[in-house]
Amino acid sequence: MQEVTGLPTIPQIWEALEGVKDPEIPVVSVVELKVARQVEVDGSHIRVTITPTFAGCPALSAMRDEIRSTLLGLGFETAEVSLKLDPPWTTDDLSQETLARLRQFGLSPPPKHGGNVRLVLDQPAACPYCGSDDTQVKNDFGSTACRSIHVCNNCHQPFEAFKPL
Amino acid sequence: MKADLKPDLASYLLAMADDEMILAHRNSEWTGHAPILEEDIAFTNLAVDEMGHAGLWYRLHADLADEDPETYPDRLVFFREAPFFRNIQMVELLRGDWAFSMLRQYLFDVAESVWLPDLASSSYQPLAETASKIAREEMYHLRHTQAWIRRLGRGTPESHRRLSQALDEIWPYALQLFVPQPAEEELAAEGLVPLKSAARETWLAKVEADFKASDLALPDGGEPPTTDRRAHSEHLVGLLTEMQSVARAYPGVSW
Numbered sequence: 001m002q003e004v005t006g007l008p009t010i011p012q013i014w015e016a017l018e019g020v021k022d023p024e025i026p027v028v029s030v031v032e033l034k035v036a037r038q039v040e041v042d043g044s045h046i047r048v049t050i051t052p053t054f055a056g057c058p059a060l061s062a063m064r065d066e067i068r069s070t071l072l073g074l075g076f077e078t079a080e081v082s083l084k085l086d087p088p089w090t091t092d093d094l095s096q097e098t099l100a101r102l103r104q105f106g107l108s109p110p111p112k113h114g115g116n117v118r119l120v121l122d123q124p125a126a127c128p129y130c131g132s133d134d135t136q137v138k139n140d141f142g143s144t145a146c147r148s149i150h151v152c153n154n155c156h157q158p159f160e161a162f163k164p165l
Numbered sequence: 166m167k168a169d170l171k172p173d174l175a176s177y178l179l180a181m182a183d184d185e186m187i188l189a190h191r192n193s194e195w196t197g198h199a200p201i202l203e204e205d206i207a208f209t210n211l212a213v214d215e216m217g218h219a220g221l222w223y224r225l226h227a228d229l230a231d232e233d234p235e236t237y238p239d240r241l242v243f244f245r246e247a248p249f250f251r252n253i254q255m256v257e258l259l260r261g262d263w264a265f266s267m268l269r270q271y272l273f274d275v276a277e278s279v280w281l282p283d284l285a286s287s288s289y290q291p292l293a294e295t296a297s298k299i300a301r302e303e304m305y306h307l308r309h310t311q312a313w314i315r316r317l318g319r320g321t322p323e324s325h326r327r328l329s330q331a332l333d334e335i336w337p338y339a340l341q342l343f344v345p346q347p348a349e350e351e352l353a354a355e356g357l358v359p360l361k362s363a364a365r366e367t368w369l370a371k372v373e374a375d376f377k378a379s380d381l382a383l384p385d386g387g388e389p390p391t392t393d394r395r396a397h398s399e400h401l402v403g404l405l406t407e408m409q410s411v412a413r414a415y416p417g418v419s420w
Binding site: 052054058083086117121141145 | 203204206207208210211213214215216217218220221224294295297298299301302304305308309
């Protein structure tokens with residue numbers, strides 16, 4: 001690995017990646033979402049490794065393109081965004097701060113499941129508006145594959161939840 | 166992996182990718198037409214998911230075929246003619262009514278729930294990683310389609326009648342899922358893939374349990390319409406004509 005003067009440092013690159021948001025959830029970045037996993041610089045070439053949330057997520061290619069153009073914008077001559085599936089992406093890796101941001105955005109955050117999603121599937125999603133646990137699932141699939149649709153029995157507000165994965 | 170097994174594993178993965186891709190496209194025909202809005206959204210998302218899974222299998226296929234995993238999948242999907250697709254006939258059948266499409270997706274989901282965990286322990290690491298990723302998402306598919314089979318089976322006489330009729334039509338086609346693929350025994354002997362014949366028994370047991378809860382009887386026996394994945398019904402041509410039209414009219418276009 002060699003350094004080229006004028007190019008940003010690794011921490012600066014991570015900071016720039018914080019500017020790339022999930023187009024479906026514009027309050028969280030690809031870094032917070034744990035989609036961007038690794039940054040490797042070799043001279044004026046940069047490689048960022050990403051992992052998909054849900055494999056069919058149409059936002060992935062948008063994020064990929066934006067990551068690439070962000071990297072090129074930082075002055076790198078060539079930028080590669082490579083895909084890695086292992087270990088599989090999981091909502092358990094999201095930080096408390098990210099979960100709180102999802103809630104503010106109106107999405108009920110996914111419960112921790114420790115690797116066994118089935119354990120938490122029948123647990124009611126907390127209403128992101130009034131906080132009540134008295135809610136019911138209306139549909140396992142919401143406006144995107146990663147969301148489910150619920151309704152709150154307390155404030156009667158329909159809402160979406162980020163599914164545990 | 167033994168080098169001489171590479172083409173066989175590549176073919177095996179192409180078959181899996183084609184099954185998911187064609188099923189996804191058929192199911193996408195419900196977008197804007199499903200019986201209720203929420204289900205329109207759910208079934209569309211399910212189709213998008215299956216298409217994403219097809220994409221992952223195509224990438225693995227490309228790796229083994231020494232092709233570029235970024236561009237080869239599009240070439241396979243949009244520029245192959247019907248005889249070169251390796252999907253089973255079940256997934257290309259016309260979408261039929263809601264019961265037909267739901268039952269087809271359900272039978273496919275159960276099969277995936279049977280072999281994905283086995284594929285996740287494949288001795289070919291990229292295959293193991295992909296299967297383990299897909300298995301996590303498939304759990305949601307099966308949960309959804311299982312609930313619909315119960316709903317239709319125990320709903321009204323009309324929904325039950327339609328589901329039973331769909332079952333009679335689909336059943337033999339579903340059995341093609343378990344027809345061994347070329348060199349499958351050699352691949353299985355190396356720990357690369359599980360044997361389809363063993364999966365069939367587990368699949369039947371799972372389906373039977375769900376059918377009991379849905380007041381449906383498991384059909385007796387039955388034979389798949391063909392055991393050759395190169396053989397297709399006339400419906401595949403129509404599907405491909407639509408699916409490939411934009412890519413062929415404007416080669417290389419991006420949108």
